[in-house]
Amino acid sequence: MRVEKKSLSWYLTAIALGIAVLLPLLAGMSYHILNVAIIMVIFILFSSAWNFLAYSGQASLGHAAFFGIGGYVSTLIARSAGLPPFATILAGGCVAAVIGLLLGLTCVRLKEWFLAMVTFGFAVIVQAVVASPLSATTGGWDGIISPRLLPADLPGYLLYEYYAILAITILSIVCIHLILRSRAGLAFAAIRENETEAQAAGINPVRWKLLAFTFSSFLTGIAGALMVHHISFISPEIFHAETSFWPVIYSIFGGLGTISGPVIGTVILTVLWDGLKELGLTYERFIVIGLLLIIVVIFLPRGLVSLPEVLRERFARKKG
Amino acid sequence: MALEFDILLQVLFWGLYAGCIYILLATGLNLIFGVMKIVNFAHGELLMLGAYITATVFALSGLNPYAIILLTMLVLGLVGIVIERLCFRPILGTGKLNEIFLSLGLIYVFQNGVALIWGDERQVLNSPYQTVTVPVGAIQLPLDYIIIIVVTVLILAGLSLLLRKTSLGKAIRATSQNRKGAMIVGINVERMDMISFGIGSALAAAAGTLWVVSGQVFNPYIGSIPAIKAFSIVILGGLGSIPGAIVGGLLYGIAENGAAYFLGGIWKDSISFLILIIVLIFRPTGLFGESGE
Numbered sequence: 001m002r003v004e005k006k007s008l009s010w011y012l013t014a015i016a017l018g019i020a021v022l023l024p025l026l027a028g029m030s031y032h033i034l035n036v037a038i039i040m041v042i043f044i045l046f047s048s049a050w051n052f053l054a055y056s057g058q059a060s061l062g063h064a065a066f067f068g069i070g071g072y073v074s075t076l077i078a079r080s081a082g083l084p085p086f087a088t089i090l091a092g093g094c095v096a097a098v099i100g101l102l103l104g105l106t107c108v109r110l111k112e113w114f115l116a117m118v119t120f121g122f123a124v125i126v127q128a129v130v131a132s133p134l135s136a137t138t139g140g141w142d143g144i145i146s147p148r149l150l151p152a153d154l155p156g157y158l159l160y161e162y163y164a165i166l167a168i169t170i171l172s173i174v175c176i177h178l179i180l181r182s183r184a185g186l187a188f189a190a191i192r193e194n195e196t197e198a199q200a201a202g203i204n205p206v207r208w209k210l211l212a213f214t215f216s217s218f219l220t221g222i223a224g225a226l227m228v229h230h231i232s233f234i235s236p237e238i239f240h241a242e243t244s245f246w247p248v249i250y251s252i253f254g255g256l257g258t259i260s261g262p263v264i265g266t267v268i269l270t271v272l273w274d275g276l277k278e279l280g281l282t283y284e285r286f287i288v289i290g291l292l293l294i295i296v297v298i299f300l301p302r303g304l305v306s307l308p309e310v311l312r313e314r315f316a317r318k319k320g
Numbered sequence: 321m322a323l324e325f326d327i328l329l330q331v332l333f334w335g336l337y338a339g340c341i342y343i344l345l346a347t348g349l350n351l352i353f354g355v356m357k358i359v360n361f362a363h364g365e366l367l368m369l370g371a372y373i374t375a376t377v378f379a380l381s382g383l384n385p386y387a388i389i390l391l392t393m394l395v396l397g398l399v400g401i402v403i404e405r406l407c408f409r410p411i412l413g414t415g416k417l418n419e420i421f422l423s424l425g426l427i428y429v430f431q432n433g434v435a436l437i438w439g440d441e442r443q444v445l446n447s448p449y450q451t452v453t454v455p456v457g458a459i460q461l462p463l464d465y466i467i468i469i470v471v472t473v474l475i476l477a478g479l480s481l482l483l484r485k486t487s488l489g490k491a492i493r494a495t496s497q498n499r500k501g502a503m504i505v506g507i508n509v510e511r512m513d514m515i516s517f518g519i520g521s522a523l524a525a526a527a528g529t530l531w532v533v534s535g536q537v538f539n540p541y542i543g544s545i546p547a548i549k550a551f552s553i554v555i556l557g558g559l560g561s562i563p564g565a566i567v568g569g570l571l572y573g574i575a576e577n578g579a580a581y582f583l584g585g586i587w588k589d590s591i592s593f594l595i596l597i598i599v600l601i602f603r604p605t606g607l608f609g610e611s612g613e
Contacts, residue, residue: 121593290428
């Protein structure tokens, strides 16, 4: 009765998809649960986008910049041109991608902490620019109202929104999967493991790193636009460091450099987070998340997805 | 013209004062980096904890706040040693990204632990000298600022003496220069890791004490931005270079206060990162850095 490894992961994917599609029915259309689920799905997309960049060895601490840029561009175009947000989220993603490409160009020679610092600082700078010199268009610190993704008078509005966002997220993850399975994925892994050796093997690291930066920013911009249209408000608070940290935490918790890692990490931590909130814990839940993060980094550096493997190894060692 | 000169002097002085905090943080980070080759991004949380401990001891005892600095440094030095033993030693050599991620976890634990104990409202400590000013030229300088600059110089001089004249300091420097070589000559490098982490944390505690006694507002979230700036100062000045940290700290302090005064407060944080990005575009290893990564 041994299930093939590949078919096992297919089964798990199918089950996860089934739950995602049926969730609104299981949840009895509760407004609260649907709301949490929408935000969770957006963060799955955001974390997957961050993780895509990390796959090429580049860990950004400033993805809030692209998240916010996507949100602002989409909102501003939707408001001024009267276009449906469904069309403008693409514009948000594209502008975020262009800016990501430019930041990628400055970062291409930087690694690890240097890259982390520059990306973190970039989000701080973008926040200042949006809040101050551009305040005439962006509304400054007061923020602006953002149109809803679908006409809000639709009956069962949230349900449609949930499925729309779910579809976009699934599509994006499939894209990430296809890219990582192609030559690009091999190149990313080679660069991540050893850039000099990758270069010796004829891989041009600059080209691939820029590709990773651009596509990751694009997806992050889309995620940001979806979030902003969902909560129908945007202010420079979106560029706060915490926005940058969540996808990092989710991805590490689930498993860095895997497709399922960010998904699993986001789902488990969101459930835990909201569960602790229900218990009335505010600061404690941050402490729990922080401790979990430390424990995972020390004891389970490849994240929760590696847990079965680690346990099996332990078990086998004890037996042998 | 005279007026403008006064303003410049004032801005310069604010910068000098702000620079002191950065220098203490950056020197600590640099010391730890030199020995362990790791970076604790949660370094600013130690500043924040130091600020709370000083404020609490001050409220309980009513001692002169400047006298509490040694006690706070001692406490945070011990906290630093615990962090090193429990968190950073297990991940030593497992990749640089892990340090960043682990520090993120520490940031959450410290910020919210403090918020749980002391609440997260903004607080201010009233220094006994807060109304005393010293005239320098045409401007009035708060006495607190002058004391802070003097205290920082004293701490740095003490650190320099420790590193240059004592056998412990020589062992720390040896480990920093060549870990394997230090091991061969019989230095317990793990002990050096622990001690340098402790000293670095104590320096952050000193920065936190100076932060509160100068009458700056504090809450559990004050640490992150100064620490990240301190780290970018470390990068700017070159990893492991303490003179670089001092020059960078002063540069940042002055540039920030200049930007805040001439361009508006919102630019205060951005200007330092702008400097960092521009420097790194042209010199990816920092101003005084050699080979780097």
